[in-house]
Amino acid sequence: ATLDDVKARGKLECGVNTGLVGFAAPDANGRWEGFDAAYCRAVAAAVLGDPDAVEFVPLTTKTRFTALAAAEVDVLSRNTTWTFSRDVDLKFEFVGVNYYDGQGFMAPKNLGVSSAKELDGATVCIQTGTTTELNLADFFRANNISYEPVPIETNAEGQTQYLAGACDVYTTDASGLAATRATFEDPSAHVILPEIISKEPLGPLVRHGDPEWGDIARWTLNALIAAEELGVTSANIEELAAGSDNPEINRLLGTEGNLGEMLGLEADWAKNAIMAGGNYGEIFAKTIGESTPIGLARGLNAQWKDGGILYVPPFR
Amino acid sequence: MNDLSFVRTEMLPERDPPPSTTGVIGWLRKNMFDGVWNTLLTIASIGLIVWVLGHILPWIWSPTWNAGSLDQCREIVGASGKASGACWGVIHERWPQMLYGFYPAELRLRPTLAFFLLFIALIPVLFNMISRRMNWFLLALVLFVATFFTASSALMIVVQIVLAAAVLYIGYTLVANSGSDRAEQIAAGARRLPNPLIFTALYVFLMPWLLWGGTIWTPVGAALGFVIGWLVFRLLAPVLGTLTAIILAFAAPVLWWLLLNGLFASAMHAILPFGLEPVESRQFGGLLLSVTIGVTAIAVSLPMGIVLALGRQSDLVIVKSLSVIFIEFIRGVPLITLLFVASVLLNIFLPPGTDFDIILRVIIMATVFASAYMAEVIRGGLAALPKGQYEAADALGLDYWKAQRLIIMPQALKISIPGIVSTFIGLFKDTTLVSIIGLLDPVGLSNSIRADTNWNGIVWELYGFIALLFFIFTFSMSRYSMYLERRLRTDHR
Amino acid sequence: MTTLTDPPKESFRLSMLIYDSRYRSMTIQIVALIAVLTLIGWLISNTAQNLADLGKQPSFSFLGESAGYDINQRLIDYENQDSHLRAAFVGLLNTLLVAFMGCIAATLVGVFVGVLRLSNNWVVARLMTIYVEMFRNVPVLLWIILVMAILIETLPAPRAFRGETPEASMMLGDSVAFTNRGFYVPEPLFSRGIGDVHLFGEAALRFDVSLDLIAVVATFIAGLLISGLITRRADRIQAATGDRPRTWHWKAAVIVIPTVAVLAILGFYLGKPELQGFNFAGGTHMRNSLIALWLALSLYTAAFIAEIVRAGILAISKGQTEAAAALGLRQRRIMSLVVLPQALRVIIPPLISQYLNLTKNSSLAIAVGYMDITGTLMGITLNQTGRELETILIGMLIYLTISLTISFVMNLYNDAVKLRER
Amino acid sequence: MSAMEIEREVNRSQMQVSDKVAIEIKDMNKWYGSFHVLRDVNLTVYEGERIVIAGPSGSGKSTLIRCINRLEEHQSGQIVVDGTELSSDLKNVDKVRSEVGMVFQHFNLFPHLTILENCTLAPIWVRKIPRKEAEETAMHFLEKVKIPEQANKYPGQLSGGQQQRVAIARSLCMKPRIMLFDEPTSALDPEMIKEVLDTMIELAEEGMTMLVVTHEMGFAQQVANRVIFMDAGQIVEQNEPTEFFNNPQSERTKLFLSQIL
Amino acid sequence: MSAMEIEREVNRSQMQVSDKVAIEIKDMNKWYGSFHVLRDVNLTVYEGERIVIAGPSGSGKSTLIRCINRLEEHQSGQIVVDGTELSSDLKNVDKVRSEVGMVFQHFNLFPHLTILENCTLAPIWVRKIPRKEAEETAMHFLEKVKIPEQANKYPGQLSGGQQQRVAIARSLCMKPRIMLFDEPTSALDPEMIKEVLDTMIELAEEGMTMLVVTHEMGFAQQVANRVIFMDAGQIVEQNEPTEFFNNPQSERTKLFLSQIL
Numbered sequence A: 001a002t003l004d005d006v007k008a009r010g011k012l013e014c015g016v017n018t019g020l021v022g023f024a025a026p027d028a029n030g031r032w033e034g035f036d037a038a039y040c041r042a043v044a045a046a047v048l049g050d051p052d053a054v055e056f057v058p059l060t061t062k063t064r065f066t067a068l069a070a071a072e073v074d075v076l077s078r079n080t081t082w083t084f085s086r087d088v089d090l091k092f093e094f095v096g097v098n099y100y101d102g103q104g105f106m107a108p109k110n111l112g113v114s115s116a117k118e119l120d121g122a123t124v125c126i127q128t129g130t131t132t133e134l135n136l137a138d139f140f141r142a143n144n145i146s147y148e149p150v151p152i153e154t155n156a157e158g159q160t161q162y163l164a165g166a167c168d169v170y171t172t173d174a175s176g177l178a179a180t181r182a183t184f185e186d187p188s189a190h191v192i193l194p195e196i197i198s199k200e201p202l203g204p205l206v207r208h209g210d211p212e213w214g215d216i217a218r219w220t221l222n223a224l225i226a227a228e229e230l231g232v233t234s235a236n237i238e239e240l241a242a243g244s245d246n247p248e249i250n251r252l253l254g255t256e257g258n259l260g261e262m263l264g265l266e267a268d269w270a271k272n273a274i275m276a277g278g279n280y281g282e283i284f285a286k287t288i289g290e291s292t293p294i295g296l297a298r299g300l301n302a303q304w305k306d307g308g309i310l311y312v313p314p315f316r
Numbered sequence B: 001m002n003d004l005s006f007v008r009t010e011m012l013p014e015r016d017p018p019p020s021t022t023g024v025i026g027w028l029r030k031n032m033f034d035g036v037w038n039t040l041l042t043i044a045s046i047g048l049i050v051w052v053l054g055h056i057l058p059w060i061w062s063p064t065w066n067a068g069s070l071d072q073c074r075e076i077v078g079a080s081g082k083a084s085g086a087c088w089g090v091i092h093e094r095w096p097q098m099l100y101g102f103y104p105a106e107l108r109l110r111p112t113l114a115f116f117l118l119f120i121a122l123i124p125v126l127f128n129m130i131s132r133r134m135n136w137f138l139l140a141l142v143l144f145v146a147t148f149f150t151a152s153s154a155l156m157i158v159v160q161i162v163l164a165a166a167v168l169y170i171g172y173t174l175v176a177n178s179g180s181d182r183a184e185q186i187a188a189g190a191r192r193l194p195n196p197l198i199f200t201a202l203y204v205f206l207m208p209w210l211l212w213g214g215t216i217w218t219p220v221g222a223a224l225g226f227v228i229g230w231l232v233f234r235l236l237a238p239v240l241g242t243l244t245a246i247i248l249a250f251a252a253p254v255l256w257w258l259l260l261n262g263l264f265a266s267a268m269h270a271i272l273p274f275g276l277e278p279v280e281s282r283q284f285g286g287l288l289l290s291v292t293i294g295v296t297a298i299a300v301s302l303p304m305g306i307v308l309a310l311g312r313q314s315d316l317v318i319v320k321s322l323s324v325i326f327i328e329f330i331r332g333v334p335l336i337t338l339l340f341v342a343s344v345l346l347n348i349f350l351p352p353g354t355d356f357d358i359i360l361r362v363i364i365m366a367t368v369f370a371s372a373y374m375a376e377v378i379r380g381g382l383a384a385l386p387k388g389q390y391e392a393a394d395a396l397g398l399d400y401w402k403a404q405r406l407i408i409m410p411q412a413l414k415i416s417i418p419g420i421v422s423t424f425i426g427l428f429k430d431t432t433l434v435s436i437i438g439l440l441d442p443v444g445l446s447n448s449i450r451a452d453t454n455w456n457g458i459v460w461e462l463y464g465f466i467a468l469l470f471f472i473f474t475f476s477m478s479r480y481s482m483y484l485e486r487r488l489r490t491d492h493r
Numbered sequence C: 001m002t003t004l005t006d007p008p009k010e011s012f013r014l015s016m017l018i019y020d021s022r023y024r025s026m027t028i029q030i031v032a033l034i035a036v037l038t039l040i041g042w043l044i045s046n047t048a049q050n051l052a053d054l055g056k057q058p059s060f061s062f063l064g065e066s067a068g069y070d071i072n073q074r075l076i077d078y079e080n081q082d083s084h085l086r087a088a089f090v091g092l093l094n095t096l097l098v099a100f101m102g103c104i105a106a107t108l109v110g111v112f113v114g115v116l117r118l119s120n121n122w123v124v125a126r127l128m129t130i131y132v133e134m135f136r137n138v139p140v141l142l143w144i145i146l147v148m149a150i151l152i153e154t155l156p157a158p159r160a161f162r163g164e165t166p167e168a169s170m171m172l173g174d175s176v177a178f179t180n181r182g183f184y185v186p187e188p189l190f191s192r193g194i195g196d197v198h199l200f201g202e203a204a205l206r207f208d209v210s211l212d213l214i215a216v217v218a219t220f221i222a223g224l225l226i227s228g229l230i231t232r233r234a235d236r237i238q239a240a241t242g243d244r245p246r247t248w249h250w251k252a253a254v255i256v257i258p259t260v261a262v263l264a265i266l267g268f269y270l271g272k273p274e275l276q277g278f279n280f281a282g283g284t285h286m287r288n289s290l291i292a293l294w295l296a297l298s299l300y301t302a303a304f305i306a307e308i309v310r311a312g313i314l315a316i317s318k319g320q321t322e323a324a325a326a327l328g329l330r331q332r333r334i335m336s337l338v339v340l341p342q343a344l345r346v347i348i349p350p351l352i353s354q355y356l357n358l359t360k361n362s363s364l365a366i367a368v369g370y371m372d373i374t375g376t377l378m379g380i381t382l383n384q385t386g387r388e389l390e391t392i393l394i395g396m397l398i399y400l401t402i403s404l405t406i407s408f409v410m411n412l413y414n415d416a417v418k419l420r421e422r
Numbered sequence D, E: 001m002s003a004m005e006i007e008r009e010v011n012r013s014q015m016q017v018s019d020k021v022a023i024e025i026k027d028m029n030k031w032y033g034s035f036h037v038l039r040d041v042n043l044t045v046y047e048g049e050r051i052v053i054a055g056p057s058g059s060g061k062s063t064l065i066r067c068i069n070r071l072e073e074h075q076s077g078q079i080v081v082d083g084t085e086l087s088s089d090l091k092n093v094d095k096v097r098s099e100v101g102m103v104f105q106h107f108n109l110f111p112h113l114t115i116l117e118n119c120t121l122a123p124i125w126v127r128k129i130p131r132k133e134a135e136e137t138a139m140h141f142l143e144k145v146k147i148p149e150q151a152n153k154y155p156g157q158l159s160g161g162q163q164q165r166v167a168i169a170r171s172l173c174m175k176p177r178i179m180l181f182d183e184p185t186s187a188l189d190p191e192m193i194k195e196v197l198d199t200m201i202e203l204a205e206e207g208m209t210m211l212v213v214t215h216e217m218g219f220a221q222q223v224a225n226r227v228i229f230m231d232a233g234q235i236v237e238q239n240e241p242t243e244f245f246n247n248p249q250s251e252r253t254k255l256f257l258s259q260i261l
C-alpha cells in the first residue's frame, strides 16, 4: 500500500507544477514554495512527522497523469481540475477541493471590452493540455461568436504574449489571471472580465484502488480547512494541543479519541500537518493571499461561515 | 638563333611589392574595398553590426547585478535614466541553480570534481600527444585542489600531503626531463608511469559514484561484473570455443548486475561501510542535468553503437536487418517522441511495479537515440578502413573477434572520433528538449524561475544566459573536433 | 599425408553449429532472432499486463470521437466538433507545411551564407562565420523560443495600427501587415471562380481543392514545360549552328502571359487584410507561431547547410576552375557547367539529411504552440483522451514514414549521380 | 630523373620558327603577398618556337606560364600575347585564353563529363561551334592522341596517361595558337610518360608554339629550340638546347644540370 | 616492365625440393557471381618449391593464391594444404592460415601498431606465445629483413620497401611452412623493389615453400623452380624457368612473354 511505501521510503513524493506563480515554484535555494507545495508538506508532516520529507516532482500537463498512474508520485497536487472523466475514466481519486476556481478572461483596459460576449473575433491566449481549451471552445460555441486560440505551453509564455499584445485576452483560471496581473508593471491597466465560464474545482488527487491512502490525503486537506474553521493556527496550536475545551479540536489534534490510529497514523498527525505551514487560511494568506504580490481575495474559498463554500465534514 | 641566348650575371634582389598591394591599406583594399560592389557590401555589413551592437550593448550594460527582484531592477534602471536595461539580478541569484539544479549546495564539489576529472579521463583517449606524466600530474593537481574545498580533517590533511608530494614529484620530473632524456630512460629500463587509460576505465565507475553517491561497493560491484565477464571468457574459451564463451561472457555479468550486485554491495557495505551521501537523480537539474544526460548517453551508446555498426556491416541477413530496422527507426523519429516514450510509455513497457525515475528513463532513451547515430558514425569509420586490413588480419589467422578487437576497432574508432564528438554536441544541445517533458534543465528552470513572483516577467536575461552557456560548451567542442579532424588527416601513423 | 581420394562424407555433428561456417552464421542469426523476439515478446506482455492493470484496452476508436478543441493555424477546414483523426490530419498538414517552407528557406539562406562565407570580402565572410557559429552552437529549441520572443516583443500589436495616428502602418500599399500575432498577407481570390472540389466526401481526411488554383498552377506548369521546350530548341540550335539564341524573353512570355490570362479570366483579385475589430480580417494570416518556428528552423538549419555548401564548393579542386578558365570559359559558365554539377553531387546527400533533421525538429512546434502533429495528436488529443500508447505510436509511425520517404528519394538520387570510376 | 629513351628521330629543321612574335613579356614582376616570385622577367617567344622552361622547385616556372594566360595576375610590367595585352580588361583576357591552351600537371579533366564532352565543352560554349562539328574535331584530336575508342567513357575510367592525353586533346580542340604545358608528365607512371611525350613531340613537329615546364631533359634536348633556366623568380640563362646542356654558362645552371642529369 | 638486374648468384642446388606434398589443388573452380574466374585448376606444390605465377591482368592469379588461405572461397573441387582440406569447417581454416603466410601488394601493415607490435600480434594472440618470446622472435626476423632499428616506429614512418619487408617479417613470425606473395613489389618504387626481392631470395635459399605472383621475370628466372602461366582463369602452361622463358610452348605464353620482356 502507498502508506507503507511512503513510510519505508521516509519521503513523500508529491507531483507539482513545473512553475506556477504562487502555487508551486522553486526559490533560489531550490526549495519549492507555493499553495500546492504547502499541501504536500502538510501531507508529509501528517504521515512522516516531518514537513520537509517531501520529494517534489515537477510535472507538466502531459506527464502528470501518467506519473501518478505509474506510482511515480504518491499524490498529485498540481492545480488539477476535478472532472468526471478524470475521476472515473482515468481512474484517479480526487480527495477534495483546495481551491475553487473558474475560468475567466483578462483584457487590457484600453481594449474597451466589458464582457466576454464582446470578444467576437478576438485572439485568445490559452494554456494547452488543460480543461481550459475545451471550456473556451464550448463558451464561444454556445454564444455563437468566433475567436482565434493561441495555444501556449506555460503561464510565463502566455504572460509575455499577452503583454506584448500578441493576444487580445488571456484566459485561464481566475486565480492564475489575478496572479499574473499582480506581477505586471501596471496592474491597473488590465481588467478581469466578469464572466467566469467554468467551474474549476482544483484539488489534490491520488490513484484509484488505495482508499486508505486516499483517506489520508483527503483528511489532511480537511484538517487544514477545519483548523481554520476551528481557529487553530500555527501560533496557538501548541497551546491548544495541550488540551482545550472544544472536543472537536481535541479530536483533531489527537488529544482525544483515536482518529490518527484509524488512519494508520500517529495521534498528532493533524497537528503536524497544521504546523507544517499553518492552517488553510494561513497557507492561503502566505502564498496567494491579499498580502502577497498575487493578492487573491478569499472569495469562494472562504469558510462557509464567512460566505465562502469551504465546508468540511466534521472530525468525529 | 644565337640572339636567344642570354645569361644573367647578377641575380636580382627581392623587392617590395607596389605599396598599394601591401600593408594595412593593401589589405583593406583587397579584402574590403575591392570594387564598388564589395565596398557597398562592406559598408552595409559594418552598418548592420553597428546597428545591432548599438541596440544590444546599452541594454546589456545595466547596473542591476545586485537587484533582488524585477521591480528593484526597474527602479535601478529607471534611476539611471535609461529606457530599458537588462535585469542581471536574476542571474546573480540563480546561476548556481542554473548550473547544478537542486543538487545539495554543500555537495556541489562532487559534480564539479567529476566534470574536471572527465577531462582528465578523456585526455589519453583524445589527445595522445600529451605524455603519461602530464596526465598523472593533472590528475594529482585536480585532486589536490579539490581537497581544499572539503571540510578539513586529519585524514584530509594526510591526503593533501600525499597529493602535494605527488604533484611536486611528477611536476619536477616533467620540468627536469626533456623528451630525449626520457627516451634514454626508457631504453635504460626505467619504470614507466602506469598507462593513464587505467584512470579512464576507473572513471567510468567513479563518475556515477561521485554524482549519485551511495556506498562505494555498488560501483565496485559493477566493475566486478566486467572482471567476471572477462574471467568467464578466459576460462571457458578453451573449453567451449570462442563464440559460446563470448555469449556466456556477456550473459554472466548481466546476471551478476541484475541479481547479485545489490546483495554484494549491501553485504560489503555492512562489513566495510564507506560511501558518499546519496543524491537522488531528481535533484539533478540545470546544466548538470544536460551534461549528465549527454555524457552518460554518449558513453553508453558507444558500445551499443559498435555492436549495431558491426551488425549492419555483417553479411548475416537477419542480424543485418535487425540492426538496420533499429537504426533507421530511431533515426527516423524525432527525439521528442522518444522522450514522450520515456516520460509516459516506458513504465508501461516494463514489468509491472518497476519504477525507475524519470531521469534514468530519459537517459535510457537518449542512449538508444545516440546509439543509432553512433552506429552510423562508427560504420563510417569502418568503411574508411581499407579492405586490406581485414584481409591481413584474416591471413594472420586472427578470428573475427580478435581481428575486430585488435585491428579493426582501434583504427575505426580513432577515425570516428570527430564524428563521435559532433554526435555528442548534437545530443548535448538536444538535452534541452527534456524541458518539454517537465525536467528542469536550464530551459526548464527558466520557466520555473519565471514562476517566482520576484522574477515573473523576465525573458531575455535568462534565455541569453542559457544560450551563452550552451554556446561556450558546444563552440569549444566543435573547435576541438575540427582540430582533431585536421590532425587525423595529417596523422599518417 | 592426405591424398585426394574421396573425402569421407562428414555427417552432421553438433559442433558444426559453431565451427562450420555454413551453419555457424545460421546459429548466430537464430540466437539473435530468438533474443530479439524474446525481448519484444517480453515488452508486449509487460504492456498488456500494465494496460490491464490500468484498466485500459488498446483501441483506436478515440480517433473518431469529437476533438473539442480549436486549432488556429490550418490548411483545411476544421472546427472543434470534428474528430481527433481530423485534428491529427490538420496537424500533419501543418507539420508538412512548416517542413516544406523551412526546407526552402533554409536552402536559400544556407546557399547564400555558404557562398558569402567564401567571399573575399573580409567583413562579410566574418559576419557569415559569426552567423553560422551562433546558430550552430545554441540548441534549436532555444532558438525557437528566442525567435518567438523577438517576434512578440519587437513587432507591433494590431492595436498599434489603429487610431488617427497609428504607431505602425501596413506595408506594400497597405496590403501586408507585420504584427506580433503573425503576418497578414493578401489572399488570392477569384470573382468568377469555378469553385472547389471536395475530396473524400465527409471522411476525416476530406479536403477541398480549389479548381481556380489548379487552373492557375496548371497553366503555370504548362508555361514552364513550354519554356523547357524553348530551352531544348535553343540547345538544338546551338548544336546545329553554334550560336545560342537569346531565349529569356520568350520564356518569360510563355510563362507569364497564359498565367496572367487565366488569372484575368477567373477574375483574380487580392483580398487585402484590413483592420476589423480586434484583428486584421481578410487576407491570409500566418500565425506568429508558424513564423517563429519557420524562421528558427530555417535559420538554424541554414547554418548547417551553409557549411555543407561551403564544403561542397571547396571540394571542387581549384584545378577544375583553372582548367575551365584556361579553356576560355566565362565565370558564369564555369559555375554552371563545371563547378555546380560537381558540387551538387557532394552537397545533395548531406543536404537531404539536413532536410530530414529539419522535419524532425519541427516537432518542437509545441514550444511555441504551433499545432503540428506533435501538438495535436501527441499533445492535446493525448491529454484529452489519455491514450498515450496509441497516439505516440501513430505519431512515431507518421514521422518514420516521412523520414523514410525522404531518404528513399535521396538514395535514388545518389545512385543516379554517382561518378563513374574505374 | 628516370632517363627517357626517345626513339623517334625528330627532324628539327622541319619545325619552323617564324619571326612573328607570339608572346612578349616585358619587365614583368609578380608578388605573392610580399614575396617577390617573378622579378623583371623579359621574354619574347616567336611563333612556332618550342621552349622548355627548367629550374629548381619554387623558382617560379609555373607562376610564369600561369601569368601568360592570366590564371595569375602580374603586378607590374607587360605581357602581350598574340598582340593582345593582358590587363584587367576581361575581354582581352578572354581573347588570350581562347588562343592559348594549357595542360596541367594533374590533368584537371571534368569528372562529370565524358571524354567527348570534355573536349567539346569549350568549343561549343566559347567558340560557338555547332555540336556536330565540335564533336568531329574532338574525335579528330582524340584520334591524334590515340584514344578515340574511349570517347564515351568518363575520366575516372581512364589511366593517368590516357587522361593526360585527353587533356591535351581538349586543349587542342580550341585550336589554340600557343600551348602551355606545366609539368605534364610528372604525375604519371613511367610507362605512361612515354605515351604523353610522344603526343607532345607530334604536336611539336606540326609547328605548334609551345612553352613546356618539364624535368624531362630528354624531351628538351630532342624537341626544344630554346631552353630557359629560371631560379629565384628570374631567368638566369637561356640558350639553344645543345649549347645549354653542353656548355652552360652560369654557375647555377651548372649546379642544376649536375643534379638533374 | 622495367627490367630488374638481380646481381646475386643463387645456388639453385642449395634449394631443395622434397617430394612431400605441401599444397594440392584438384579440379578447383571458382565463380564471382556468375563470372567463372578459376576453371578446373589442378596444381600440386611440393615442399620447398618456389613457384612463380605469371599471366596477364585479370587472369585469376591473385584469386588463386587467395583461395589457398581461404581469403576467397572456392565453389567446387578440393584444396588440401599441408594435409588439411579447406572446407567450411572453421577449424581447418584456422589451422591452414596459421601455416600459410601471405604478403600483399599493399603491405597491409596495421598502422596503429608499432613494427614490433605488428610482428608480435599474431604469435601472441593466435599461437599464444608469451610476449617476451614473441618479441625475441620478431626481432630475429626483423634483423633478417634488415630493419631491426625500426622496431619501435610506426608503419607510416617507413618507406614502401621497408614496409614490405616488415610485412614479410610479420608473416615469418608465425613460422609458416608456406609463403604466398601477391605482387609484393608492384606498389614500390624501382629502388625499393630490389630490397624486397633480396629478402625474398634469401627466404628462397632457406628452402621456404613459396608461391609468388609477380611480373619480375628476373626474379622468376633466378629463383623459381617452376613458372606457372595463367590466362582466363586456367593454367595455360607450367615449366621449369629456363625452358619456360626460352622455349614457351603455347601461343599465349609467347605473346605474353613478347610483351613483358
Ligand SMILES: Nc1ncnc2c1ncn2[C@@H]1O[C@H](COP(=O)(O)OP(=O)(O)OP(=O)(O)O)[C@@H](O)[C@H]1O
Pocket: D032, D033, D035, D037, D055, D056, D057, D058, D059, D060, D061, D062, D063, D064
Ligand atoms: N598562391 C600562392 N601564394 C603564395 N605563394 C605562392 C603561391 N603559389 C606559389 N607560391 C610560391 O611561389 C614560388 C614559385 O612557385 P611556382 O609554383 O611558380 O614554382 P615552380 O617553379 O613551378 O616549382 P615546382 O617545380 O615545384 O612546380 C614558390 O616559392 C611558391 O611557394
Ligand SMILES: Nc1ncnc2c1ncn2[C@@H]1O[C@H](COP(=O)(O)OP(=O)(O)OP(=O)(O)O)[C@@H](O)[C@H]1O
Pocket: E032, E033, E035, E037, E055, E056, E057, E058, E059, E060, E061, E062, E063, E064
Ligand atoms: N571480388 C570480386 N568480385 C567480382 N569479380 C572479381 C573480384 N575480384 C576479382 N574479380 C575479377 O576476377 C578476375 C581475376 O581477378 P584477379 O585479381 O585474380 O586477377 P589477377 O590475375 O591477379 O590480375 P592482376 O594482375 O591485375 O592483379 C578479374 O577479371 C577481376 O575483375
Ligand SMILES: [Mg+2]
Pocket: D061, D062, D063, D182, D183
Ligand atoms: Mg610548378
Ligand SMILES: [Mg+2]
Pocket: E061, E062, E063, E183
Ligand atoms: Mg592481382
